[in-house]
Amino acid sequence: MGLVHEIDFGTPVSKSEKQVTLTVDGFTVTVPEGTSVMRASMEAGIEVPKLCATDMVDAFGSCRLCLVEIEGRAGTPASCTTPVTPGMVVHTQTSRLKDIRKGVMELYISDHPLDCLTCAANGDCELQDMAGAVGLRDVRYGYDGDNHVFAKRNGGENFNWMAKDESNPYFTYDPAKCIVCSRCVRACEEVQGTFALTIEGRGFGSRVSAGMQEAFIDSECVSCGACVQACPTATLQEKSVIQIGQPEHSVVTTCAYCGVGCSFKAEMRGEELVRMVPWKDGKANRGHSCVKGRFAYGYATHRERILNPMIREKITDPWREVSWEEAISHTVKEFRRIQYQYGRGAIGGITSSRCTNEETYLVQKIIRQGFRNNNVDTCARVCHSPTGYGLGQTYGTSAGTQDFDSVEHTDVALIIGANPAAAHPVFASRLKKRLRAGAKLIVIDPRRTEMVKSPHIEAAHHLALKPGTNVAVVTAMAHVIVTEGLFNEAFIRERCDWSEFQDYIEFVADPRHAPEEVEKISGVPAETIRGAARLYATGGNAAIYYGLGVTEHSQGSTTVIGIANLAMMTGNIGRRGVGVNPLRGQNNVQGSCDMGSFPHELPGYRHISGDAVRDIYDSLWGVKLDEEPGLRIPNMLDAAVDGTFKGIYIQGEDILQSDPDTSHVSAGLAAMECVVVQDLFLNETANYAHVFLPGSTFLEKDGTFTNAERRINRVRKVMTPKNGYADWEVTQMLAQEMGLNWNYQHPSEIMDEIAKTTPSFAFVSYDRLEKLGSVQWPCNEKAPEGTPIMHIGGFVRGKGKFIRTEYVATDEKTGPRFPLLLTTGRILSQYNVGAQTRRTENVAWHPEDLLEIHPHDAENRGLRDGDWVRLQSRAGQTTLRAQITDRVSPGVVYTTFHHPDTQANVITTDFSDWATNCPEYKVTAVQVAPSNGPTDWQKDYNDQARQSRRITGRMEAAE
Amino acid sequence: MSHDDENRMSTKQKLVYMANQIATFFDSKPHDERVEGIAEHINKFWDPRMRRQFLEMLAAGGAGMKPTVIEAGAKIRPPKQDAA
Numbered sequence A: 001m002g003l004v005h006e007i008d009f010g011t012p013v014s015k016s017e018k019q020v021t022l023t024v025d026g027f028t029v030t031v032p033e034g035t036s037v038m039r040a041s042m043e044a045g046i047e048v049p050k051l052c053a054t055d056m057v058d059a060f061g062s063c064r065l066c067l068v069e070i071e072g073r074a075g076t077p078a079s080c081t082t083p084v085t086p087g088m089v090v091h092t093q094t095s096r097l098k099d100i101r102k103g104v105m106e107l108y109i110s111d112h113p114l115d116c117l118t119c120a121a122n123g124d125c126e127l128q129d130m131a132g133a134v135g136l137r138d139v140r141y142g143y144d145g146d147n148h149v150f151a152k153r154n155g156g157e158n159f160n161w162m163a164k165d166e167s168n169p170y171f172t173y174d175p176a177k178c179i180v181c182s183r184c185v186r187a188c189e190e191v192q193g194t195f196a197l198t199i200e201g202r203g204f205g206s207r208v209s210a211g212m213q214e215a216f217i218d219s220e221c222v223s224c225g226a227c228v229q230a231c232p233t234a235t236l237q238e239k240s241v242i243q244i245g246q247p248e249h250s251v252v253t254t255c256a257y258c259g260v261g262c263s264f265k266a267e268m269r270g271e272e273l274v275r276m277v278p279w280k281d282g283k284a285n286r287g288h289s290c291v292k293g294r295f296a297y298g299y300a301t302h303r304e305r306i307l308n309p310m311i312r313e314k315i316t317d318p319w320r321e322v323s324w325e326e327a328i329s330h331t332v333k334e335f336r337r338i339q340y341q342y343g344r345g346a347i348g349g350i351t352s353s354r355c356t357n358e359e360t361y362l363v364q365k366i367i368r369q370g371f372r373n374n375n376v377d378t379c380a381r382v383c384h385s386p387t388g389y390g391l392g393q394t395y396g397t398s399a400g401t402q403d404f405d406s407v408e409h410t411d412v413a414l415i416i417g418a419n420p421a422a423a424h425p426v427f428a429s430r431l432k433k434r435l436r437a438g439a440k441l442i443v444i445d446p447r448r449t450e451m452v453k454s455p456h457i458e459a460a461h462h463l464a465l466k467p468g469t470n471v472a473v474v475t476a477m478a479h480v481i482v483t484e485g486l487f488n489e490a491f492i493r494e495r496c497d498w499s500e501f502q503d504y505i506e507f508v509a510d511p512r513h514a515p516e517e518v519e520k521i522s523g524v525p526a527e528t529i530r531g532a533a534r535l536y537a538t539g540g541n542a543a544i545y546y547g548l549g550v551t552e553h554s555q556g557s558t559t560v561i562g563i564a565n566l567a568m569m570t571g572n573i574g575r576r577g578v579g580v581n582p583l584r585g586q587n588n589v590q591g592s593c594d595m596g597s598f599p600h601e602l603p604g605y606r607h608i609s610g611d612a613v614r615d616i617y618d619s620l621w622g623v624k625l626d627e628e629p630g631l632r633i634p635n636m637l638d639a640a641v642d643g644t645f646k647g648i649y650i651q652g653e654d655i656l657q658s659d660p661d662t663s664h665v666s667a668g669l670a671a672m673e674c675v676v677v678q679d680l681f682l683n684e685t686a687n688y689a690h691v692f693l694p695g696s697t698f699l700e701k702d703g704t705f706t707n708a709e710r711r712i713n714r715v716r717k718v719m720t721p722k723n724g725y726a727d728w729e730v731t732q733m734l735a736q737e738m739g740l741n742w743n744y745q746h747p748s749e750i751m752d753e754i755a756k757t758t759p760s761f762a763f764v765s766y767d768r769l770e771k772l773g774s775v776q777w778p779c780n781e782k783a784p785e786g787t788p789i790m791h792i793g794g795f796v797r798g799k800g801k802f803i804r805t806e807y808v809a810t811d812e813k814t815g816p817r818f819p820l821l822l823t824t825g826r827i828l829s830q831y832n833v834g835a836q837t838r839r840t841e842n843v844a845w846h847p848e849d850l851l852e853i854h855p856h857d858a859e860n861r862g863l864r865d866g867d868w869v870r871l872q873s874r875a876g877q878t879t880l881r882a883q884i885t886d887r888v889s890p891g892v893v894y895t896t897f898h899h900p901d902t903q904a905n906v907i908t909t910d911f912s913d914w915a916t917n918c919p920e921y922k923v924t925a926v927q928v929a930p931s932n933g934p935t936d937w938q939k940d941y942n943d944q945a946r947q948s949r950r951i952t953g954r955m956e957a958a959e
Numbered sequence B: 001m002s003h004d005d006e007n008r009m010s011t012k013q014k015l016v017y018m019a020n021q022i023a024t025f026f027d028s029k030p031h032d033e034r035v036e037g038i039a040e041h042i043n044k045f046w047d048p049r050m051r052r053q054f055l056e057m058l059a060a061g062g063a064g065m066k067p068t069v070i071e072a073g074a075k076i077r078p079p080k081q082d083a084a
Ligand code: SF4
Pocket: A184, A187, A188, A192, A194, A195, A196, A197, A220, A221, A222, A223, A224, A225, A226, A227, A228
């Protein structure tokens, strides 16, 4: 197998169309204009020695090791900083160059510890490699002079020496080994965009420093690891490599955290994962990653993972470990009993946005074919279902229009209700890079997020609207565009229905949508709305990126429609640099929607009532599918409370923690007779489960994830499932026990069935993915290599459809009892409900959920920073600590929902999007008051949780 | 559990609430499209037991329902007997 080797070309690729031909050591090579001599040499297969250059960052030209001679030019220019010219004749190895290089290396080595044999980078150190490459055989200078290597010098302190910084949980910084090549500094600036590192001092005294000579953990560093990857020595080194040693083989796979879908090389030693390294050829991430994907995989081997199936009669009983056979047959017996007793529609299931496409497909299949109903839903319900509805109605597909590369051509980025720096970090880095190159930014968000202002980034406009007024603000922008004549008539006439646009004009031009009116509801100054609208309409290629702050509202679907309208009326659809892009939360939200996880839709978004579509499955599966739409998650819970829904199969999803109105969810779960949870851990939902089927991690299975760009990426197995089976195999065992004729030997066969039955996936196969690396659907006869950008030349639905977007205030209103508006979000180091990230060292950055409150509101309530506060809504109350900040406006409070102890969803209510029932997480009227500590509810909840996690024969509960 | 039960809707109240929400969206459309839109939306997305409960409430006078919702009621597909 071996390691997947990637060539380091030394400097980034040039995108120029113009080609230049030159000669390197007698070989002729043709490269794009702007390419460095170093890169051109590498293209010709000749590796020029180098230390300070690497192709993830721009050349800096400081180490002087990469010198070459060029005919007709005096001196020895650095090949990394010298661009090619036509007809250039380059020599990379002459006696003069050899001498210079040896001299350079000698200097480096004379200030470097010679503990290579015990160094963690041994075998993966460019300094070693270069010493070998230049033929360094002895070092004339001793180690007694000025150096950074030893703590003591001549019996006294060596003030040049600095101790190791081990504060970051994932990597160490050992200044004694630093060659001050500044690759780390450039990686942090250019790739990650955080600017956490600097080179302090000058000459011999210069050092890499995190922030103002802080420890890494206390600095601005977000632990993305780009600097560690860039470092040619062991100075910045993964702790896992220090512990385990160098990997011996690697496998390309896909991150299982967020919707960016970064590609990684999982570097292994046997079945032990040594480290994750972002893959340069990954088309979503282009060799970058965030802290979660690169480092936070420890949950996979966490001691709390449940590895044996368990059952219990009542949820108050302790768990009993059983064999797989017993667990499977018990589950099927129970489901059949319930259906016999209460009717065919009394059971259902939930697919997971964390599992693979193949696994999701099988869960909806077992429900439709085995349960014989359509009671299937997915956690995408609670995040992006309005995207499916809104974009489906207006454009004809339920997905984002662009690939991530498109951002490199964007002139104006409009971010609505999303904080990519926290939730989609690698996309944020790519966007920031574009912004630093001059693109403009507009942010619509109640909170002043990192995107609004961070090093070298500042939004041109920040529309800090009152939570719940998205539709009003987006419609006001449309008003400005229409009334000021900034719309793109030619585009609209060609691609959209002109009469529908006329209707929309009539609606939107009404003075009630004018910024001056909307200012009164939204709190955003009219001039800011006008400025944003003008910039969006006239600033060049304009792209919209939006997140859960758009969808998780009573009018979530309406806002998505409003966004789609904006892009259509300005002609910002159907080419590079523009588009409408939902930033999907979890890794496979897109895929789980695509795979028919919704109760009214078969795979590929085809409504269940269509006879022709059902026929495809009827004949393949040998059953008659139910033609009626099934229950959505909130409807399932309602039906459970009403007594008509009694059993549920939940794969990889923690609805008790992730869904709104926790007490209603728990009431629904408690009313069921057979709750089956398939997961890695005893999650919160499992407190109410009767059967627990252990799940497997993404490292333990083959499959595919589909990211926010519709990109189907391979997930590859690198270790044996600790629980015995991949999740798809567990579903298959259930199906077989139900008497269904399933016999998949490998997930590729499931994908073949998906391709056979779903037109937009017709050409997708593991073979093709192997060949192309990844592919964006639609991938079929018309687009055999996939579709990076949609709606080129026309909309999927035919004519783009303008739909009126009337603002309706949510019924969730503030009043004397609940005067503040709560909105919720995420932070970088934690992921969703945190079941995985809380079981990694990422807790170093986010030990608890905090309530952000404006100083003014805090003062009114006599609160100080760090005080315990009670947060109360009409649905319930919880306590947490306050953080006083003006990131939020007066009247608005904000928290995350990563920790079960806080249970922010105890507070959220049962209001939801009108079209899709996507819950209204982003607006809840609340009151905040000082408190002494956890509420009774929290204590009761914790008691119940502890009780319900007991396992017979085990001393301790599992958490 | 410390939550206000009086502030929580029953399933039936929720159905009325949801239908009215749907109607509100279609309010900005011409009358016929409005009624059509509401009915189509409910037919497409509501499972049979939700529609049955809804139609029962409608038959009982449709208390709390917006006029357009009541009008749309005639176009809402009654669930077949055998469905759950
Ligand atoms: S880990 Fe990332 S953010 Fe931190 S210093 Fe390195 S590159 Fe910068």
